Amino acid sequence: MAETVHPFLAGAASIEAVLDKLVDLEPVFLPVTEKRESLMALARLSSRVEALQAKLIACAGEVAEAEGHRDVAAWVAARTHGSGPACRRAQRLGTACDRRWQHLGRSLVTGEVNVDQGHVIVSALDDLASAASLVSVGAEEWGRVLARAEQHLVEQAAHFGPRELRRIGERILEAVAPELADQLEADQLEAAERRARRRTSLRIQHLGDGTALIKARVPDAVALRLTTSLEAFTSPRRSGDGAEKQPYDRRMGQAFCSLLEVLDPARLPLHGGDATTMMITMDLEALTTGLGTAALADGSRITAGEARRMACTANLVPAVLGTRSVPLDLGHTARLFTPAQRKALALRDRECRADGCSIPAAWCEAHHLQPWLLGGRTDLANGILLCSRHHHLVHDDRYLHDRMPNGDVRFARRR
Template identity: 50%
Template sequence: MTTGHLVQECGEAIAAALDKADAVEFVYLSPVDKASALREFARLSARVDATRLRLMAVADEVTEEKGDRDVAAWCQRELLVDRSAARREMTLAGALEHRWTVLAQAHRSGEVSTAQADVIARALDDLPDETPADVVATAEKTLVEYAATFAPKELRRLGGRILDIVAPEVGEEQERKRLEGEERKARRTTSLTTRSHGDGSTTIRIRVPDATADRLLTYLHAWTNPRKHDGKSAGGDAGSAGTGAGTKVSYPTRLGHAFCALLEHLDPNKLPRHGGTATSVVVTMDYDTMISGLGVATTNTGGHISASEARRLMCTSHVIPAVLGGKSQPLDLGRGERLYKKWQRRAMDLRDGHCRAVGCDIPAAWCEAHHLIPWLKGGKTDLADGILLCSHHHHRAHDDRYLHDRLPNGDLRFHRRR
């Protein structure tokens, strides 16, 4: 029944037209008619949505009878729509009614779909408050024009960079301010915490600025992905640090091994002074433990490591060994001369070319210098006593569970103790 109210008359006319359409067998329409009808109903759908959203924007009174919080809550209860969808529509209704008149007009005419209107309105609402009014107006007009060509997904990307399109100088300045704000916040929230699990491992939880994280990952990716000169992955497993040729381990594990290797190669002489001297790690163990490789060593931070691990660290890391006699009296305090110098490493790289473990071809640049005769047992830091081993095989060389033989060509062959 017609009441004379224009909005209700519109609804009744639409309903009557749809009743007529129900009597049509769409299957008999020609392809041209079907395509034309699909386009027209898409435009009509947008126009109907636009009318409904206009009503939502001014329908606060409907909430009073039932005491609903807002129109979205009323729609959720009365129209049985999801809460998130109702709130999204209410937000869009307010944006079209109060802020974006060009977009609203395009939506009412059906030139812009509801999904497109939602994306465009959100992009415009996200513009910085200090954006000049004329730039905002140009951005709105441009995005509405783009709606004739681009779907919502593409419009979302364009909306995120609209300032770069319509006003590059403004966009660059806004980007600079945004990045500076994010960087300041990142520095305020930077933190590092550790938690020992009591099983020989510690969890390190760290939050750092993006640039720092990118830098760290660049270093770790270098450690985990050595490449041969022919471009092929070395070692059968992308040359993972801390793993052997052909060993399959997860990439997070390889990154963890790479992080350990990175720390071991830090030169304490280049770190800030601590207690008046260079920041160094001192490992203390008695003479018998040092000779046998069996037992426990103590670090100056109070931690404990196996003697074999201590001996491995002394090969290439800037670790000072403090060897004690029977009465815990210092017998020798190791010096940095036990480490191979740069020119020696270069010569060793040229000589060996890669890890000297049988079957391993990790490039020399990713290997560590190993004393064939341990330095603490009288071995010399010279080329004749040095050999290149990847991190994995260097661990094996100092692992009491493994033995190794030196072949006539100088390579090392490892095998498990029986």
């Protein structure tokens, strides 16, 4: 008597037999209409086969146990030489449908929902289920809410792809239980904000090449605020001065540097009895010539030109040393242009005063024509507006600059 083959295995063999008949057929000769229908049919069949495999994986734990594998996904990946992550993803889908979302599982194997949609729906339903502790309803009522959510998402799969379903899933409670949506959203947002505050961190790693790597994790609202501020700095640089367009991440990094330089030190927390300042140390010769180097408080070094540029806008205290490194003078910080002076400079200059630059005054920095460190006054006669790029150039010893008859500044590379 012939051994009876289980219908599941017999069906898989039948599918494979039909596929064998298609192997030698050449689809290139199909008319457009039939190509379209074939594509749709194969996509539907492929998804149903994947759903059946996921369903089988969910109940085949003994297969992995018999051969000492960690789980069925690992066994399938090893035996088929397939992708481990893909097999594990199928296992998660099959397990979720087997244990929690049977209606979705049925829709997957019948082809009403494809596998990609199924993953999105499971994620949305699991997220909603995990919010049970945040809503003040009984377990029975919450179970009915979850059932309505599952039914609604399966129905929407007939009209929307995974991306749209993800958005619908994020707001699913508004569709199936609007009376609970506001309460849940407020509780979820409060929990997310508390979690974000706990995870907030910032790390600065000096790389030893003149740069430092800053890695931060902050709440979304803070990140959005920072992005908005930095993009405000970078926006006019996209088309203003004709310079070669720089990569977005470099412009954002430069904008971050500019943002720190324009912070009002008077509004920073007191540190050591005074508003936060930066101490720089430099030789008298470097101060007067703009050549050489200066040391910051932590011992790192910058060029004298960069120190003089920073002195125009940053809250620096210059400690000037004589020839034997004896302190000659400890400078003061009352040298920044006042808001009223900034407005007057904006009205007078209207834009960056570098020759050919059209960056508007609102995005420029105030520069001392006669350096403040060398006795220059902080007044309108000694002030001029320069954009960030040209403010760097005016303190860069690789460039010469001179005033034109109309008061603009012209730059030339040293030879």
